[in-house]
Amino acid sequence: MGYALTKQQLNEYLKALGRQYLLVGPIREKAKGTFSDTDKIVYGVFEAFEDLVLEEKAFYSPKEFLMPIRETLFHFLDGQIVEPKIDTKPILIFARPCDLNGIRRLDTIFLKNGDIKDSYYERRRNLVKYVMIECTEGFDTCFCVSMGSGTYKDYEAAIRFDGNQTLLDVVDSTLVTEGLSQVIRKDFVPEYIKENKVKVVIPPIDKVNNSIFEHPIWKEYTRRCIACGRCNTSCITCSCFTMQDVEMSDDGLLGERRRVWASCHIKGYTDMAGGHGFRKQNGERMRFKTMHKINDYHKRFGENMCVGCGRCDDVCPEYISFSKCINKLSEIIKEESHE
């Protein structure tokens, strides 16, 4: 069902939804940016249309509402295991198609990667619905069109913020509030971006062979990458975590097990018992991330993991561009295949 809302009607609608749902969208955190007088755009809880920031890309993705940065899985108390309760208020995430496609990748990793579902992820995922924010322009570093993730059809509602008028397409009947009966009905079909400024060419998976793993291209990233992990923490599709057992008594009978975001770029990620680490060079870590995002995941699940949100390019303090890396890789593979 389609609606055309005035600003006041939109805020009344959001207020009504807010009684049922935690509303999450791109918002501004004042003075939380890189420098003390700069802001950061993040995904956070909002109440009114004026809280949303639509003209800038969020530094972080909405993934922390599905997989918190640090999550206590259970407490252990003298031989007993107790799972902590979580807030069960349903969540309505306002996000663009790339991020919604990214969450679909997270669903695959946590819920469809083998016979056992990740119950900690699933209990949060079941609380979440989406309002897709129409996105027809993108930002400077986006390459969602190349990754086939600039469109998304499985939304519960879609919204176009258009000056003083907001168009809304509501698919899920639980999002039709009483107040909407007073609003003008107007059909609305969201439009999608057709072209980004940045384009990437993904190397065909059957052309990638082992020689690329030894290629000197990765040495450049050993020189440039400082292994800060920002590209991973901002990425909507990075889903790795590490486990921590925190003991709170001398005898080890009291404590908790947590999972905490981890990152393939960071020192220690591949360390094993005995001190062996698989990817000591930063370039090897860049290689691992790249191949995972555009090759390994594709082989296993039939689509690329990367959705082309461009956040890794935005946040890298060393100005390393992932989109340029993919294109360089494609050129090398093309040359090696004598095409």
Ligand code: SF4
């Ligand atoms: S690898 Fe970069 S462009 Fe791709 S989904 Fe992650 S942050 Fe976005």
Ligand code: SF4
């Ligand atoms: S953000 Fe840049 S410097 Fe930091 S780990 Fe990623 S590629 Fe390396």
